[in-house]
Amino acid sequence: MATMLTGPRVEPIEPFEPSQLDTDDILGIRAGVPFRLELLREFKVDTQLGTIWLGTWGLLSVAFFLAGGLVLFCAALDQTGGNLIDAIKYFANVQELPPDGLGWFHSPRTGGYWELNILCWAGAILAWAGRCYDRLRRHQWRPYLLYAWLAAISLTSAIWIWHPLLMGTWADAPGLGLNSDLDWAQNFSVLWGNFYYNPWHQLAIFFLFGSTMLWGMHGATILATGGEASHHEDAEIIDMHSGSHKSMLFWRWTMGFNANPKTIHDWLWWFGTGTVLASVIGILTTGTVTNDWYVWAVDHGTVAQYGAITRSAINQHPIAYPAIIPQTGEYVPAPAR
Amino acid sequence: MLEFEDAYRKPGNTLLGQLFGVDAFDFWVGRFYVGLFGVISAIAIVIGVGILFIAVGQYGDWDLVRANIPAPLREFGLGPAPFLHGGAWQAVVIFATISFVAWALREVEICKKLEMGYHVPAMYSLAISAWVVLQIIRPLWMGCWCEGFDLSYSGHLTWVSNTGFRYMNFYLNPFHAYAVLGFFLTAMVLAMHGSAILGTYHTDKDPNVEMLREDNFWRDYIGYSIGEYGIHRLGFYLAFYTLIMSDLCILTSGTLVSDWVKFWHPF
Amino acid sequence: MRQFLLGAVVIFATPLALGGVVQPLVTKAQAPIVAPVDAQMTMGRPAPAPHQTYGPVDQSAPLDFSTQPKSVPHTYVAGQLYNVQALKGLNYGQVVGQMGLYTQALGVGCAYCHNVQNFAYDTPTKKIARTMIVMSAQVTSTWITPVKHDYSNYAVSGEVGCVTCHRGVAAPAVVNNIVPVQYLDWPAKSTKQAGYVVNSMYAVATSLGVNCIFCHNSADFVSLQYIPTNQIAHRMWRMVDDINHKYLPPNVAAVTCYTCHNGNKWPSALVTSPYDQTPVDAVAAHPEVHLNPAAHLAPGGE
Numbered sequence: 001m002a003t004m005l006t007g008p009r010v011e012p013i014e015p016f017e018p019s020q021l022d023t024d025d026i027l028g029i030r031a032g033v034p035f036r037l038e039l040l041r042e043f044k045v046d047t048q049l050g051t052i053w054l055g056t057w058g059l060l061s062v063a064f065f066l067a068g069g070l071v072l073f074c075a076a077l078d079q080t081g082g083n084l085i086d087a088i089k090y091f092a093n094v095q096e097l098p099p100d101g102l103g104w105f106h107s108p109r110t111g112g113y114w115e116l117n118i119l120c121w122a123g124a125i126l127a128w129a130g131r132c133y134d135r136l137r138r139h140q141w142r143p144y145l146l147y148a149w150l151a152a153i154s155l156t157s158a159i160w161i162w163h164p165l166l167m168g169t170w171a172d173a174p175g176l177g178l179n180s181d182l183d184w185a186q187n188f189s190v191l192w193g194n195f196y197y198n199p200w201h202q203l204a205i206f207f208l209f210g211s212t213m214l215w216g217m218h219g220a221t222i223l224a225t226g227g228e229a230s231h232h233e234d235a236e237i238i239d240m241h242s243g244s245h246k247s248m249l250f251w252r253w254t255m256g257f258n259a260n261p262k263t264i265h266d267w268l269w270w271f272g273t274g275t276v277l278a279s280v281i282g283i284l285t286t287g288t289v290t291n292d293w294y295v296w297a298v299d300h301g302t303v304a305q306y307g308a309i310t311r312s313a314i315n316q317h318p319i320a321y322p323a324i325i326p327q328t329g330e331y332v333p334a335p336a337r
Numbered sequence: 338m339l340e341f342e343d344a345y346r347k348p349g350n351t352l353l354g355q356l357f358g359v360d361a362f363d364f365w366v367g368r369f370y371v372g373l374f375g376v377i378s379a380i381a382i383v384i385g386v387g388i389l390f391i392a393v394g395q396y397g398d399w400d401l402v403r404a405n406i407p408a409p410l411r412e413f414g415l416g417p418a419p420f421l422h423g424g425a426w427q428a429v430v431i432f433a434t435i436s437f438v439a440w441a442l443r444e445v446e447i448c449k450k451l452e453m454g455y456h457v458p459a460m461y462s463l464a465i466s467a468w469v470v471l472q473i474i475r476p477l478w479m480g481c482w483c484e485g486f487d488l489s490y491s492g493h494l495t496w497v498s499n500t501g502f503r504y505m506n507f508y509l510n511p512f513h514a515y516a517v518l519g520f521f522l523t524a525m526v527l528a529m530h531g532s533a534i535l536g537t538y539h540t541d542k543d544p545n546v547e548m549l550r551e552d553n554f555w556r557d558y559i560g561y562s563i564g565e566y567g568i569h570r571l572g573f574y575l576a577f578y579t580l581i582m583s584d585l586c587i588l589t590s591g592t593l594v595s596d597w598v599k600f601w602h603p604f
Numbered sequence: 605m606r607q608f609l610l611g612a613v614v615i616f617a618t619p620l621a622l623g624g625v626v627q628p629l630v631t632k633a634q635a636p637i638v639a640p641v642d643a644q645m646t647m648g649r650p651a652p653a654p655h656q657t658y659g660p661v662d663q664s665a666p667l668d669f670s671t672q673p674k675s676v677p678h679t680y681v682a683g684q685l686y687n688v689q690a691l692k693g694l695n696y697g698q699v700v701g702q703m704g705l706y707t708q709a710l711g712v713g714c715a716y717c718h719n720v721q722n723f724a725y726d727t728p729t730k731k732i733a734r735t736m737i738v739m740s741a742q743v744t745s746t747w748i749t750p751v752k753h754d755y756s757n758y759a760v761s762g763e764v765g766c767v768t769c770h771r772g773v774a775a776p777a778v779v780n781n782i783v784p785v786q787y788l789d790w791p792a793k794s795t796k797q798a799g800y801v802v803n804s805m806y807a808v809a810t811s812l813g814v815n816c817i818f819c820h821n822s823a824d825f826v827s828l829q830y831i832p833t834n835q836i837a838h839r840m841w842r843m844v845d846d847i848n849h850k851y852l853p854p855n856v857a858a859v860t861c862y863t864c865h866n867g868n869k870w871p872s873a874l875v876t877s878p879y880d881q882t883p884v885d886a887v888a889a890h891p892e893v894h895l896n897p898a899a900h901l902a903p904g905g906e
Binding site: 043044223231254262 | 370453520521523532550564567569577
């Protein structure tokens with residue numbers, strides 16, 4: 001630890017050209033000794049581990065992340081009665097549930113943990129975006145990665161912040177915890193009329209499965225032509241060689257269409273980011289455009305209807321009371337309590 | 338034709354050519370390569386789509402959203418079903434599977450012609466495996482063809498929803514969780530790789546400098562740069578992992594486990 | 605090729621080891637469920653703590669006839685009927701016969717409800733028993749018979765008797781994990797709220813040994829107009845609410861689906877009638893009653 005932060009500046013194996021953006025950062029240091037892990041050569045990936053840039057943004061992000069983790073750990077201990085072994089064993093069951101309604105400063109067990117954790121991790125995500133912007137500028141990349149990260153942030157904030165604000169209650173946001181997050185996915189869909197029928201969700205799934213398909217296609221294509229250096233994609237964009245020729249011809253002959261070494265990455269980027277952007281719209285239209293996606297889909301002709309829809313169910317009528325017995329038509333009021 | 342294509346359009350290197358020395362299907366139609374498996378695939382597609390249209394006509398509902406080819410009813414078990422009660426479904430599934438497998442083999446032939454590795458048909462076969470698991474292997478294991486999904490837009494969507502709830506909370510299926518992790522990682526890594534290339538191409542006359550900039554950025558950002566070849570291995574194996582987990586998640590539901598909530602506290 | 609296989613093994617083994625195999629072995633006991641602070645999870649009744657028992661009768665307590673009905677004799681004579689209210693119309697032999705069935709169904713002796721010096725003397729347990737006798741007849745006629753009539757393809761032989769809930773013990777086994785009916789308001793006021801309802805639904809499903817699709821088409825969960833099992837479930841829910849509010853003594857745990865159904869689609873301990881509590885083997889009578897006829901309407905339904 002001491003050498004990392006206070007030791008002499010170690011040169012990485014490949015030289016970085018100097019940059020004002022590096023020296024301007026007060027917490028900026030290129031930390032770590034570049035370490036060669038030869039095992040990775042078996043997997044044909046790069047063997048150098050490190051260095052890493054510890055900048056102000058990065059350290060801020062890590063600090064926020066650890067703070068949030070500490071809150072989660074406290075909640076875990078709280079929920080297992082201070083028993084450390086149980087806290088680790090039942091880690092998946094730890095749940096920080098959001099409070100009902102809006103407002104801050106709830107007591108820990110009725111939503112306080114959740115609020116504090118959210119604030120910490122929101123800070124972490126935003127600081128990481130700052131780090132992304134800083135490093136992209138320093139290395140003079142076009143900011144595609146930043147846009148992708150901002151899209152991801154927009155989805156996370158839509159789920160945890162904007163949608164609950166629109167609905168007027170934090171309780172519509174996921175809790176923090178493995179099982180409670182998974183349960184939220186189920187419950188959110190059940191509450192809002194089954195998310196499979198949300199057209200933005202459908203589009204997002206198309207992009208998600210498409211992303212995996214594209215990785216299968218692109219990864220396989222490059223690996224198949226790797227002997228001809230098709231993986232030197234920057235070089236191939238400037239001047240194509242046989243590897244790229246074969247990649248393009250394979251797809252042209254198979255499906256009649258091909259990209260080129262540059263445009264395939266457009267496809268990749270848009271599918272990856274499209275997943276997130278479509279999801280954002282799907283979340284923000286829930287509860288605002290409609291509160292039952294199945295009914296919406298039937299009304300807009302995107303799904304077959306399986307029997308009659310109980311539209312009254314979405315008009316605040318409790319289903320157990322009062323109810324109409326279909327066969328007799330008799331109206332049964334609630335018994336006096 | 339692309340400018341360089343002529344040099345690559347060479348006859349030979351096909352299965353029929355190797356078996357019999359002559360291949361009648363070794364030609365291109367426009368930009369599409371035909372080949373024996375292209376013919377088989379095309380025939381299977383035509384027959385399958387034809388059966389599809391006949392069935393929709395017999396069911397009577399041509400509405401694009403409501404038209405549906407339902408899976409056989411439970412009472413027919415693993416046997417053949419009458420055309421309107423699942424037979425159409427069985428026929429379409431058979432021809433679709435034939436066309437998918439023929440497509441994969443056609444891709445193998447194209448790889449051989451271009452002297453490439455077989456990674457693409459390997460990955461495609463894994464994708465076909467998802468279809469085969471869902472429509473053939475799992476119904477066989479469960480003991481009836483009714484377990485396959487209906488062939489239609491609404492039908493398959495509702496099938497997915499109902500199948501999930503049939504096993505209580507499908508999110509708690511560990512293979513499903515790993516598959517979802519795989520999907521999300523794939524999307525993220527895809528965006529990262531796309532950003533890397535789109536961020537650095539044509540920024541310098543020397544592509545080696547561009548590659549260095551890529552490495553340096555990733556080392557600064559996350560402490561590791563997997564490399565130009567490595568990223569494609571990562572993507573390929575992420576897709577591979579995701580598909581394997583998906584196959585497993587549906588294969589174990591209903592057969593080995595029928596309540597994924599109870600799975601986590603079985604005693 | 606070797607690294608491919610090595611990679612495949614690693615990819616396979618890691619998730620299996622971490623998730624699919626080890627975790628269920630580790631979580632042998634039910635993991636501690638954190639109770640939501642704002643929901644009483646016992647069908648509208650306060651959670652009992654400690655469980656109130658109403659028997660057996662303290663035989664040494666002095667008899668106080670000023671609190672008793674006029675028909676209770678100061679000197680009990682065996683062979684005669686006194687103070688018969690719920691079993692009016694039965695002769696002595698029949699009443700004693702009923703008593704025998706009750707002791708079997710609840711796994712108790714006479715002294716649990718009666719003062720054995722004076723069988724006519726009203727004890728707290730005897731009063732509860734009267735409510736129970738009336739309840740089993742009324743539940744059958746109000747709720748069960750109409751269901752059998754309206755949904756004859758789901759009907760099984762047998763009716764509700766003491767053993768249906770009590771199953772050989774005085775205090776029926778309970779599973780308190782269903783939210784009260786007022787929390788079943790739909791749509792729920794938040795996703796968190798919806799979670800409580802979904803948990804209740806899971807409890808109902810496991811109490812009956814079925815899955816969600818037995819009563820629901822997940823495309824449209826709340827619609828009940830074309831799914832008979834869902835309609836029956838609505839009536840059952842109102843029945844359970846009715847029982848919990850009208851017939852149960854104070855400070856006992858609530859009745860839930862599990863009390864009668866015990867993990868089966870139909871109650872596992874039915875009797876021929878509330879007055880002839882001979883057990884009925886419902887399964888043998890209707891072995892085919894296990895499919896949800898609405899399944900073909902819902903792709904992916906069982």
